[in-house]
Amino acid sequence: MWTLAWRNLWRHRARTLIVGSAIALSYALFLILIGIEDHSGEEMSAKAEDFVGGALRVEGGEFTAMRTLDHLVPDGVALAERIAALPQVRNVRVEVELQGLLSSPRNNTGADLRGIDPDNWPTALEDLGLAVAEGRFLHPDDATGIALTRTVARELSVALGDRVVLTLSDPDGEVTRALFLVATILDVEPGGFDRIAFTHLQAAQRAANLGDAVTGIGVQLADSRQRFRLQPDLQAQVDQWRPDQNLAVLTWDEVLPELVAMIEVDRANTLVFLGLIFLVVVFAIANTMLMSVLERIREFGLLGALGLGPGHLIRLVFIEGALLTLAAMAVGLAIALAGHTAIATWGIPLGEGGLEYETAGISMVDFSLYSTLIPLHWIRTSVLIFVLSMLASIYPALRAMRLEPTEAMRTWK
């Protein structure tokens, strides 16, 4: 039966090759686009994680929703140390995140001020796409030092050693001010966060009258894809340690829902585009299979006379469809792997300016597209495409089955 099916496919060599290439190419395109999509998704996830401080974040309940200083994590450093000792946790980043107004004698500008412990953020600058351009970064001696990105420094017209004043409202709603000296100017890589300022954790706590409280503890996991599974565990643990403090454990996706939505819209667009392409291919398969059934009516009659029942005939058509699809998919997979490897190695340049977009305060610039192979996604896509192709064989198979042998034998006389 398999031999028969395979040879039947090659009766119309040209037709089989055309439909086979259509399947192979659309399948390859499918996989390659998914690879690119997955790469930019992972890249955005990584950036988002850096921005949030980790795959998970512990914060005062509703801090994310309210963005006010009513929702804090009391004695944040102590809690962070206990979390850091948990298995699966790679690192923790304690931070105080303040929205305030920075002023110099000449200018004002809004900025995202992070009070951090530089020891806890060893790779923080790099992760955020920042590099020290002038001065030194938050040395322990610089208790009142502040690090500004070049963008913010330019807006304030300040240089190293100049004074800046941070104005904000404290948890009680009182307006407070704190004086800082510019200790560092940071260069921002394309795609880095350019409206950001850093101070020592304690300096930020003091400036906002927070005491020992922090606004969040970023929890970096050994494998950030485990975040959804570990989230409830950590929530339970935190609730046990701090029963009365109404602390929340969020994934970065919950902290930055706009970014998630954007990744999903992007993915949906790709899928719709691919779906339309593949719909055409499915029709091509259905059409080919139907033609090949209708031009062999006499032969199906003969098969019936020889003792192939309706079930056999259906199976024959399905096997032909499956062989065609599988052979084409094998070729498509080879093309996709080659394409993926090429794109992952050299990238697809997008020209001078690259592609710039900004979501949730995170700006991204891609100069090139790269590809990441997530086996699960490729397998899922392959199964989907195979199933769709098989659906395309249903009608032709039913036509073959419904042929009455005697009728079929008469058609050519």
Add this chain to the structure above:
Amino acid sequence: MTSTAPEASPSPDTAARPAAEDVLIEVRDVSRIYTQGQLEVRALDRVSVTFAPGEFTAIAGPSGSGKTTLLNVIGALDKPSAGSVIVDGREVAQLGRAEGADFRLRHVGFVFQAYNLLPVLTAYENAEFTLALQGLPKTERRERVMPLLERVGLGQKADRRPDELSGGEQQRVAVVRALASKPNLVLADEPTANLDRKTGEALLDLMLELQREHGITFLFSTHDPLVMERARRILRMDSGRIVADERQGEA
């Protein structure tokens, strides 16, 4: 088995009914009516006939007389509108599609006028097709099919595709396929109609010899008077009825 061979009956014109245990096929009061719009065509009109095991029977008659329909009904390819068809003790008249196919696979070999072979398979693969469907292992299929192919003079051409064989050679492959599965009966619908006289006669002689060697019941339809002479029993049909049932000695 009894000792009464059907051809022992010398009377050419009587349809002497063989004893019950000597009946392989019993067709009783079978009608097959095709309706085409208002028109009713009685392809078979209350046909009753029996065939003994090992009989070699020709069905003759003008075009449209119902020969093909009779063969199809016996092979469960077609359902009669009325009557019963019993093959080897089994009622086949009302078998469903799948049961009918299974019945043919196990008990019936078919040979048609033309287009008998699957064009994508070699002569050998065509010949072993039903055996493969029956699930026989490869070596056993080879042991059964190759001697038969050699017997019909196609041992050297086993690997050829049908379009590389002559019409007569194709028909011989079809005969081998029909015989290879050792069926109870072989139904051949005008197996020689597309062949020239000489090739047709040679095929008939071959079928006759094989039938004798293997003791298989053979039923074939034909227009050709010379071809029917080779049969020991000739059923003559007209307008869906059997109008004569002749038995004759060795040709």
